[in-house]
Amino acid sequence: MKLWEKGIATDQKIEQFTVGNDRELDTVLAKYDILGSMAHAKMLAETNLLSQEEANSLCIALNELLLKIENKNFIIENNFEDIHSKIEFLLIEKLGDTGKKIHTARSRNDQVLVDVHLYLKDEIITIKNLIKELFDLLMELADKNKDVLLPGYTHLQVAMPSSFGLWFSAYAESLIDDITMLNAALQVVDQNPLGSAAGYGSSFPIDRTFTTEALGFSTMKHNVVAAQMSRGKSEKIMAFAMSSVAGTLSKLAMDVCLYLSQNFDFIALPAHLTTGSSIMPHKKNPDIFELIRGKSNKIQSLPYELTLLTNNLPSGYHRDFQLLKEGLFPAIENLKSCLEMTHYAIKDIKVKENILNDEKYKYSFTVDTINQMVVSGIPFRDAYKMVADQIENGTFTVPESTNHTHEGSINNLCLEEIKKKMEFSF
Template sequence: MSKAKLWSKGMAIDEKIEQFTIGKDRELDVELAKVDVLGSLAHVQMLNEEGIISDEEFPAIKKGLLAILDAVNAGDFTINEGVEDVHSQVELLLGKEGGRIHTGRSRNDQVLVDLKLFYRVKLDELIKKLISLSGLFLEIADKNKDTLMPGYTHTQVAMTSSFGMWFTAFAEAFKEDAEYLMAIFPIINKNPLGSAAGYGSSFPLNRTRTTELLGFESMHVNPINAQYGRGKSELIMSQALANISLNINKLATDMILYSNENYRFLSLPSALTTGSSIMPHKKNPDVFELIRAYSNSLMNLPSQITMIVSNLTTGYHRDFQLLKEYLFPAFNKVSELLDLIEYTLPRLKITEHIVEDEKYAYLLTVDAVNELVKKGIPFRDAYLQVGKSIEKGQFQKPSKLEHTHEGSLGNLGISAIKDDLEKLTKNNPYRKIEDILSKLISD
């Protein structure tokens, strides 16, 4: 038997239609339980301060919300069968006081604030993971800075690289992903409470106060824009997840290629590979093949989000409900892939003396050209001179490598990237938010 809905006016609803419209809300909304309670705590405190909820009513409501929060933190919160979402479950658990928490609020701005609070947590988690992973790449890069490997353009042997340079590239790429997340944080960190159904409320709400209580950087001033932001926020974050996935994909593709028997630049321990049911010699890099496949799928996320929110007129639409079904699992999957990379990296075995193979004889042709230029020969003449020596089979590679500029083989710039990571950690905005939310719970 279905419980009463927040929007119920006493009329029955067809069960088949009800199940379809609820969709996966009950399953996904469990993840929103903590932030839903936090949003309600701030809302009812503001209502009490504005005299909309009395001093006699407020303590019981807050006590009930804190009890629900304790259940959430203990892993004991569930959404009952027949209850359509987390908001309804919280009201149900509050009993008679539950009806008061919806004063001056619509389910539209309630779910919006839940999502904003939830997305802040997810952004913070990813920023920390990216900083940690980037630091690990730098550590491994430093250990392998003198181990040379071929660099490629057009998938053809091009110039000398090193494992230090290769690992540092991913360190910087994932660091830039963290910077991107930090850049979009202020856009996500805006308070929509008070926008109600998208057109404000006749109650004298103090929106500045709920902005302060929840640690938002600012508010969506216009209530229509607050509702319009649903979908836009998700699109911005989906692009961030796609950016991370692109780097993950590049790494996985390199790992698969470089561990191939025809390359043998690196190898995975047997415990991290799988075998064949027919070929006893096989050691398959399935973990990176699946990482590649998942990252390919995740890079499609912005297109999926765009197709849901396109062609919608101003105002709320039930279409928005589907955004959770795409974005929530995407956050979890990106996080899982980052964890897997951090787990496998220290276990890689790097091959040494790769470039001594004869097929890499021309890796230093550019260095040979540059040596001639340093002696006063114009670049184009030096280029032709080295080219002719290659044609005649007379090319002599330089006796030593001299790369000194920032980011080059002899100066990888590891310390500069480390400094950036330290700044990111120091400037992470969620540290201050955690203190504000702790105060909301304790006051």
């Protein structure tokens, strides 16, 4: 069944090419298509475009379909073009002429728009919750390991002393920035496009405020052309927010892979989180973090894929938009999986102590020594030259302890302030 069918057969190759894998991807939207249709039916009754009895019958039938979807007992067969045509067919099969009325004052264009907006709202909330769980774990690890020193690097050269407390909480605070990006995406998709029809509104006396409230949107996309233009824009903004999260995960995964190597040997993973080699029996590979890194880097390419798909398209609907789902939907699942697996693996990381006792890290304390000299009255440039001479002559000695007192430094992590910052952003 095709909603646009006029009794003229479509070339099979054309149909296969234009439908693509939409049936499979549309199962993700099935729940939201039902919810949008229920709100639409209620609104049609509210505006006397349907009788209350017809609306009730539609809602009962739609609710039965929703239960099938939630029980994973719903498929879109090949003789249906998409989720919209399958649901309408089932309504007509069950309710006859009443089922034929569900599409009154609606187009597939605003139907898929409202589906995508509702879907992205739910997924943003899920992703935020997964981020919060990872944030809480990182903050717990930061507090637990706040006094365990770690070399800091610039240009991959030993630079200054850091700590595992600083390292863990750095990624925790970075996740707050990612939450901010997701909040921006949520604000964009939390606008009701239903009622914009094919992009130019409807001559029916519909009530868009009714469906906005019924579907739990904070506002509507008022201008009907602007509503249509949100197709592509919403997905792209979502992709940029996901890319921000993925960037944090990718960098963390890279650090873990680096720190696990024998050349660094800062951390260890239990055997159950590593894989082996087919020919080297000593190998314990961090495949889980390499895949998190790879999947996260792939997600970071998504905004540019969606940009190229939608770039320079004029206003109005275009079939190009169908391809947005192919990249976005799997990427959302991959991001959730990466967040879950990062949490699962990070919690069992073992940090090594006394790392900075190794001779090769002694010069990480040169800045601390210079700063102590400056505090005692020696001009900075003179202190710099004096320490440089000590390094050259092999007479440099490591200070007994670090004394970094400013906010956010190794001896003043501001963990409580970071937690409050997350509470405010979340």
